[in-house]
């Protein structure tokens with residue numbers, strides 16, 4: 001038997017004890033889960049929904065291909081379109097980032113139609129239906145935007161109603177992103193040691209997408225975990241995201257990512273909130289629920305592994321189990 005009160009103590013008020021009409025399975029219904037960092041051109045997306053992911057945010061792909069997708073269906077897809085980067089900057093030239101997925105911005109111009117201009121690049125992504133704008137600030141792998149060009153991109157995107165998501169890597173890149181008003185980080189910072197003042201600024205102005213598991217068991221993983229824990233303690237808002245398509249990651253809910261989040265202090269109800277966060281806007285589909293069949297967890301420690309059984313079902317298929 002599932003005790004709904006004990007369940008909600010562990011995973012929050014949105015958890016409901018339900019039975020799946022189609023299969024008769026007993027279990028727990030939760031809001032739809034979102035992976036806030038994927039690259040659809042690098043994965044088999046058919047496996048996402050059976051694996052518990054109802055919505056995704058694609059953070060770097062071909063805007064034309066992404067715009068051609070059907071807008072209905074599961075997973076629901078929101079996207080950035082192409083990576084915006086400095087001339088010669090990351091990830092231009094990478095095998096996994098074909099030319100169609102990268103735009104080099106060489107001019108802060110806010111006028112439309114300027115070759116290499118900031119407005120030209122932002123407007124192209126907006127025209128193709130982007131929900132966010134992705135910028136690469138990777139000082140470890142090439143040139144990055146100067147502050148004026150980055151601020152121009154952020155300002156133009158804001159006028160179009162699009163938050164900017166940055167890949168920050170290398171010394172000083174978190175500060176560069178904060179100074180320009182970047183709204184989100186695509187990865188928890190994994191190369192920089194932060195201080196309390198930077199963390200406080202980030203917690204007050206940004207959301208961070210976790211992507212801890214891509215680092216495996218490395219110094220980068222430990223640094224990212226420490227940065228995320230500090231961000232959480234400062235009240236920062238964390239979004240579950242895996243960078244799916246980057247290396248060998250499970251397609252669907254990634255229990256290793258959840259365990260890493262748990263270890264950084266994103267536990268229980270907070271873990272559900274990170275998975276179900278609708279940022280940037282409507283990235284989670286309606287009429288869809290997460291269903292976790294079988295026995296409910298009995299302690300916070302059991303929650304990450306339990307969520308590994310999650311799958312996506314139409315909400316109408318879930319009936320009261322009493």
Ligand SMILES: [Zn+2]
Nearest residue numbers: 059060243246
């Ligand atoms: Zn990525």
